[in-house]
Structure formats: C-alpha cells, structure tokens
Amino acid sequence: xxxxxxxxxxxxxxxxxxxxxxxxxxxxxxxxxxxxxxxxxxxxxxxxxxxxxxxxxxxxxxxxxxxxxxxxxxxxxxxxxxxxxxxxxxxxxxxxxxxxxxxxxxxxxxxxxxxxxxxxxxxxxxxxxxxxxxxxxxxxxxxxxxxxxxxxxxxxxxxxxxxxxxxxxxxxxxxxxxxxxxxxxxxxxxxxxxxxxxx
Amino acid sequence: xxxxxxxxxxxxxxxxxxxxxxxxxxxxxxxxxxxxxxxxxxxxxxxxxxxxxxxxxxxxxxxxxxxxxxxxxxxxxxxxxxxxxxxxxxxxxxxxxxxxxxxxxxxxxxxxxxxxxxxxxxxxxxxxxxxxxxxxxxxxxxxxxxxxxxxxxxxxxxxxxxxxxxxxxxxxxxxxxxxxxxxxxxxxxxxxxxxxxxx
Numbered sequence: 001x002x003x004x005x006x007x008x009x010x011x012x013x014x015x016x017x018x019x020x021x022x023x024x025x026x027x028x029x030x031x032x033x034x035x036x037x038x039x040x041x042x043x044x045x046x047x048x049x050x051x052x053x054x055x056x057x058x059x060x061x062x063x064x065x066x067x068x069x070x071x072x073x074x075x076x077x078x079x080x081x082x083x084x085x086x087x088x089x090x091x092x093x094x095x096x097x098x099x100x101x102x103x104x105x106x107x108x109x110x111x112x113x114x115x116x117x118x119x120x121x122x123x124x125x126x127x128x129x130x131x132x133x134x135x136x137x138x139x140x141x142x143x144x145x146x147x148x149x150x151x152x153x154x155x156x157x158x159x160x161x162x163x164x165x166x167x168x169x170x171x172x173x174x175x176x177x178x179x180x181x182x183x184x185x186x187x188x189x190x191x192x193x194x195x196x197x198x199x
Numbered sequence: 200x201x202x203x204x205x206x207x208x209x210x211x212x213x214x215x216x217x218x219x220x221x222x223x224x225x226x227x228x229x230x231x232x233x234x235x236x237x238x239x240x241x242x243x244x245x246x247x248x249x250x251x252x253x254x255x256x257x258x259x260x261x262x263x264x265x266x267x268x269x270x271x272x273x274x275x276x277x278x279x280x281x282x283x284x285x286x287x288x289x290x291x292x293x294x295x296x297x298x299x300x301x302x303x304x305x306x307x308x309x310x311x312x313x314x315x316x317x318x319x320x321x322x323x324x325x326x327x328x329x330x331x332x333x334x335x336x337x338x339x340x341x342x343x344x345x346x347x348x349x350x351x352x353x354x355x356x357x358x359x360x361x362x363x364x365x366x367x368x369x370x371x372x373x374x375x376x377x378x379x380x381x382x383x384x385x386x387x388x389x390x391x392x393x394x395x396x397x398x
Contacts, residue, residue, distance in 0.1 A: 006245070006252040007262050013245035016238025017216075018230045019223070023288075027380070030287045031217045032246065033253055033262055034307055039215025044246040046205070046212035047231065047239050053205040054232055063206050063232055088229045089222075108233055181226070 007033075059130060061106045061123075062088055071103065078102045082131055083140040084156060086110050086149060089181045094142060097189035102140070105130055110143060111152040119155070131160060138166040140195055144179045145170075157198045168195040206232075258329060260305045260322075261287055270302065277301045281330055282339040283355060285309050285348060288380040293341060296388035301339070304329055309342060310351040318354070330359060337365040339394055343378045344369075356397045367394040 004012060007029065014025035032040035056062065057069035064070075071077060081102030085091050091104050105127050109117060119125075131139055139160045143149035157167045171194030180188060203211060206228065213224035231239035255261065256268035263269075270276060280301030284290050290303050304326050308316060318324075330338055338359045342348035356366045370393030379387060 006249040006264060010245040010249040013238070013242040014216075016231070016235050016242055017213075017227050019226075023380070024218070026291060027218075027288055028216050029249070030262075032215070033249060034287070036215050037250060039212070040246050040250055043212040043215055044243045044250070046209040047243040047246075050205040050209040050228070050232060051236060051239055051243070063229075065205060088233070089226055092225060181222075 056108075060104045061108060061126070062091060062104065076101075079135040080137040081140060082136045082138070083142050084127065085142045085180075086144055086152075087181070090142060090144070093180050093183070093185070093188055094192065096185050097192060099189045099192055102138075103136075107143070107152070110146075110148045111155055112148050122152075124156075124159070127156075128159060128163075131165060132163065136165065138168060140192075141167065141169045141198075142180070142192075145175070146177060146179065149179075161198070167198045169198055170195050255307075259303045260307060260325070261290060261303065275300075278334040279336040280339060281335045281337070282341050283326065284341045284379075285343055285351075286380070289341060289343070292379050292382070292384070292387055293391065295384050296391060298388045298391055301337075302335075306342070306351070309345075309347045310354055311347050321351075323355075323358070326355075327358060327362075330364060331362065335364065337367060339391075340366065340368045340397075341379070341391075344374070345376060345378065360397070366397045368397055369394050 010032075011022075011025045011029045014020055014028050015022065020028070032043075053065045054063045055065075057064035057072055058067050059072040060069060062069050062071070066073070078101050082105055083094060083100060083102055084105045084107060085094065086107050086109065088106055091106055094100055094104075107122055107127070109122055111117060111119065111122060130136075139156070141153040141156055143152045143156075153169055157169070160167045170191040175183070209231075210221075210224045210228045213219055213227050214221065219227070231242075252264045253262045254264075256263035256271055257266050258271040259268060261268050261270070265272070277300050281304055282293060282299060282301055283304045283306060284293065285306050285308065287305055290305055293299055293303075306321055306326070308321055310316060310318065310321060329335075338355070340352040340355055342351045342355075352368055356368070359366045369390040374382070
C-alpha cells in the first residue's frame with residue numbers, strides 16, 4: 001500500500017485536534033483547501049512557530065516564549081498570592097474575570113491515581129519549591145470541582161498548611177461536578193471573590 | 200502593539216477551521232502544545248504538503264495530486280454515468296455507499312443568486328463540456344435537497360435534457376431540507392438506488 005495521499009494525510013492529521021472525528025476532519029480539510037488556503041497556510045506556520053518557540057515558564061509552568069512568562073515577570077502583580085490551576089484554559093478563565101492580580105501555577109493536569117498520575121508524575125515538588133519562595137503567603141486552590149480536582153486540592157491543602165501557608169479554595173459557586181473552562185465568567189468571578197480559607 | 204505571541208497566533212490561526220470558535224481554538228492550542236506535539240507537527244506538515252500538492256482534477260474538479268484523479272483515470276469505472284455533487288464531502292458520502300461505480304463532477308458550490316453565484320461563477324460551462332464528451336449518457340444530479348441545491352438541479356436538468364442526455368435525481372429518501380453530508384449511509388444508498396429519471 002502506498003503512503004497516504006496528501007489529502008488523506010491532512011484529514012488524518014486534523015484528527016489530532018480534540019473533539020474532531022473523521023467527518024469533522026474531512027469537512028475541515030475540504031474547507032481549508034477550497035475556501036481558505038491563506039488560513040491553512042497561516043495555521044501551518046503558526047503551529048510550527050508555536051512548537052519551536054513555546055516552552056514552560058520556569059515559575060508558573062504556563063506556556064511561554066521566555067524563561068519567565070510576562071505575568072511572572074510583571075512586578076505589579078501581587079507575588080504574595082499563588083493561584084494553582086489544572087490547565088492553561090483555567091488560567092485564561094480566571095484572567096478574564098479581571099478580579100485577580102496575583103500569580104499562578106499551572107499543574108498541567110491533576111492527581112489521578114487510577115491513571116497512574118501521582119504527586120511525582122504531576123511534579124508537585126516543583127510547585128512546593130515555587131510556593132516556598134518566601135514571598136507567597138496564600139495559595140489559592142483553583143482546581144476543578146470534579147472528584148479528581150477535589151482530591152488534588154485536598155492533597156495540596158495539607159501540603160501547604162504543613163508549611164504554614166494560608167490555603168484557600170474557590171467558593172463552590174462553580175457547579176459541583178462542573179469544570180471551570182465551561183463556566184460563565186461571572187460565576188468564576190464570584191467563586192474567586194468568595195474563596196474560603198481551608199487552613 | 201507588538202505582533203501576536205506565538206501562542207495567541209496559533210489560537211487565532213485555529214479559528215480558520217470551520218465551526219471552531221475562540222474557546223475551542225484555545226483548547227485545541229493547549230492540547231496540541233501540551234499533549235500532542237507530534238500530532239501538531241504532523242498537522243503543520245500535512246497542511247503544507249496538501250497546499251502544495253493538491254489541485255483540481257481536470258475532469259471531475261475534485262482535489263487531486265495528478266492532472267486526472269484516480270477515479271477519473273480508472274478504466275473500470277462506468278464512464279456513461281456522471282454524478283454531479285456540490286462538495287467533496289458529498290462525493291465521499293456517495294463513494295461510501297459502495298453502490299455507484301460511475302464518475303463524478305464536483306461543483307464546489309451551488310447556484311445561489313442572492314450570493315452572486317450564478318452559472319458563470321459556478322463554472323457550469325466546464326461541467327457541460329465534461330458531459331459532452333460523447334461517453335456520458337446519464338447525468339445523476341446529487342445536489343442537496345435544500346432550496347439552493349434543488350434550484351441547481353432544476354437548472355442542470357434543463358441544460359442536460361436540451362443536450363439529449365438522460366437526467367436523473369437522487370430519490371427523496373434524503374430528508375427534505377437536509378444535506379447529504381449529515382445523512383446516514385443507508386439513506387443515501389437508498390436514494391441512489393431509487394433515483395428517478397427527470398427527462
């Protein structure tokens with residue numbers, strides 16, 4: 001069998017996008033080729049550039065082109081508060097509330113023992129080192145209110161409480177079982193304002 | 200203002216995909232960067248390769264890497280029947296029924312006077328020349344059963360009937376107002392088997 005044709009290969013490659021099945025991938029490929037070749041060229045360039053340019057910020061673990069991302073390098077942000085989120089999308093959601101000017105730590109995941117993701121796999125020692133910088137006084141746990149997000153928050157709460165840090169959790173304005181990324185901004189802002197101290 | 204960061208540019212570029220809004224684009228970008236860098240690299244390569252390699256088949260107007268696509272170049276397909284579809288997705292749908300071994304013509308659109316797409320913009324003279332090759336005896340109109348698809352079929356039916364060709368239309372097994380691409384394969388196969396002769 002010969003290699004995939006360039007059309008079939010494009011359709012197959014589009015399926016690496018989350019939520020894109022065979023039919024969506026086919027429609028996307030035809031759309032790019034027939035209606036938006038300039039957009040397709042831009043997408044190819046942007047993907048390559050992002051792959052080459054982006055790494056993780058040394059302090060917050062968010063994607064960054066520099067050693068330190070612009071937020072961590074910004075002296076006007078409140079370095080005494082550290083908000084721990086699961087994903088970059090969650091960080092973006094909290095930023096959009098415009099009600100938080102502290103710093104972040106992005107776990108890029110959550111504790112999930114069934115999937116073999118324990119404290120070591122999640123790199124919690126990096127987070128602990130980050131919170132031990134002498135400036136952080138409060139750690140705001142903004143993991144999701146799913147079972148795994150809650151379990152992650154409980155683990156982190158005990159770790160940070162043992163270190164004498166104030167630990168808070170977003171208030172349960174976020175629907176139980178829901179995820180930050182799909183909430184409306186007002187709910188997330190409320191949950192941030194009403195965060196309750198755990199220890 | 201500086202140029203977009205490579206992350207923001209990737210998110211913006213992903214929005215050229217049909218059906219992808221700002222939040223989906225953000226999730227896709229994070230997914231590619233965090234979970235599937237190999238997939239992202241493959242996507243960039245496949246997009247560039249497809250843009251460079253693909254043109255339109257000289258006979259059927261489908262995407263092809265060669266002057267003639269593999270279907271049009273296949274001597275075992277029945278050259279006496281020509282199936283006219285709106286889009287590559289529609290062609291793929293009919294191929295999947297495995298109940299048609301004739302040839303195709305892909306309009307890459309439909310007549311839509313309100314959008315300024317008339318017979319000239321749709322390149323109907325190319326289709327007419329194609330059907331006038333002396334081999335085609337039956338033209339199967341497989342445009343969608345939407346208002347515009349129906350109007351396109353009626354226009355084409357009169358054009359081809361005037362040339363002495365048998366003209367048929369997919370049977371109305373496809374739900375009225377529906378589109379081929381979203382039908383189940385069985386319905387499309389039925390509609391193909393029960394096509395009725397218009398002239």
